[in-house]
Amino acid sequence: MKRKTIYLIRHGETNYNRQGIVQGSGVDSDLNDMGLAQALAFFQAYQHVSFDRIYTSKLKRTIQTVQPFLDLGLPYESHEGLNEISWGIMEGKVPNSYDNEYYRNLIDSWADGQTSVSTENGESPEQVMERQKPVIDLILSRPEEKTILVAMHGRAIRILLSWLMKQPLSHMDQYEHSNLCLYKLSYSYDTNEFTIELSNDSTHLLTLALA
Template identity: 70%
Template sequence: MPIGKETGLIQKTIYLIRHGETDYNRRGVVQGSGVDSDLNEMGRAQAQVFFQAYQHVPFSKIYISGLKRTFQTAEPFIELGLPYEKLTGLNEISWGVMEGKAPGNLDNEYYRNLIEAWESGKTNQTTEGGESPEQVAARQKVAIDTILSHPDESTVLVAMHGRAMRILLCWLTNQPLSTMDQFEHSNLCLYKIQYDYENATFTIELANDTAHLLSLALA
């Protein structure tokens, strides 16, 4: 456990990743929490190169959402025998009627209007049949409390989803949910975060890092 000898501070290092690519991602189709898709060939390759780049990190535990694309992303680490836990609070936002739809003009307009409403501060507005950012944040706080309740797990890997990550990063850094789109993300990107238990603060050390994917781009 990283305890400073002089200050007595206890910190937790969180490696936060988005899942690897799925065919829905490639086709631009909205997934959400209601679509339990598999990683495609590229997504599995992304998971493997991330593992190769970070297998040396002494992860105490792995946390994944309830959707199999996060399990498959973390699977190379899980196969090492590392303990893992599913937390449905880490699930992607429910996009309701938008989920699983091929992109079209009307759907794009619906999506654009929704994002604009959130950006204007209406983060309690839900998708039709789905969730609002505020509802997602509420369930995420339960999941993060679970993760933080184990200070002995000094370094953890957390695999989740794009829109959910944006919402999470907003409230972790005490920013309004309306600013969530400032947090860029791509498939199998990494955010490295430090949590200070004494001050109850999160600090982002790496944002949307994809250096580990360079070998795939060169292949």
């Protein structure tokens, strides 16, 4: 049975994450010291894996997250289709009470199945899914790449996992995530189906808690 193994990670922590500022695709922030430490901890835990290629979004925080692997000279591509959702007018803001209500209403509408609704000047989950699909098609068109590493973003991962698992996008919030968490996926070329082997795993970060 021909299979592909995908290590799907969320980027490490940024100061915007720590401060509760909305980033989306419009804020191209760097990892902070904790994020860099998380990236190194993940590298130390998984440097033994023979990744055939690394895929990231176009945003710096995903590229910096996998930089220790890139320093080994591994093949690498960045794709805008893997970018975080655009939160439109919410980006770059510390949520206040109005923004929290706006955000809560938006998330509730998505959970109710209105996944074509977008933020003002931003994207809807359905729009994100449509730009993700060509990248996933490209990845699956390369069966010689048996094991790959993909670095993405929280909301984008929720959207991706929903449609990969053939679920409505309204179910996306079941896929929890934290900075530098790992979802390990297996894809079967025989059945054209994905399975999730690890979910929101962060055991590789335990060394940071002990430091």
